[in-house]
């Protein structure tokens with residue numbers, strides 16, 4: 001971005017131009033993060049449905065598929081957390097929720113081989129979807 005050569009150069013002192021540049025970069029960054037969130041959430045939803053289907057009484061449990069779902073959650077949550085760089089209370093809460101989600105999904109990977117040991121913790125993991133939405137997705 002070349003703010004310094006913009007027509008504003010002659011009008012604004014250097015510090016004001018710097019602040020303007022940073023503000024624009026921040027807005028672009030926030031929009032970028034938001035644009036990644038929605039498609040990611042759509043994937044999370046279909047993954048959650050696939051996980052629930054596998055664990056339903058007639059569902060065919062597939063360890064590799066469950067592992068792939070959880071691994072995807074871990075890496076997506078990492079990415080979202082890195083992008084959510086705000087310092088507001090809301091941003092900190094958002095990151096804390098992603099930390100918990102990430103840690104719980106990671107921990108579940110250890111028992112992914114035993115269907116019966118996955119059911120309860122995955123229920124708790126997926127309950128975090130709703131509790132985050134209640135606060136952050138309006």
Ligand code: HEC
Pocket residue numbers: 034037038039041042044045046048094097098101125126128129130132133136137138
């Ligand atoms: C740390 C917070 C957080 C967690 C955890 C979370 N979400 Fe979301 N989710 C959001 C936010 C914020 C939005 C709103 C995005 C927007 O409207 O830009 C959202 C939106 C959505 C949407 C709507 C997307 C759209 O196209 O409008 C779906 C579906 C969704 N989440 C599914 C899930 C599922 C499934 C999980 C759990 C596996 C989950 N989310 C976990 C924060 C979270």
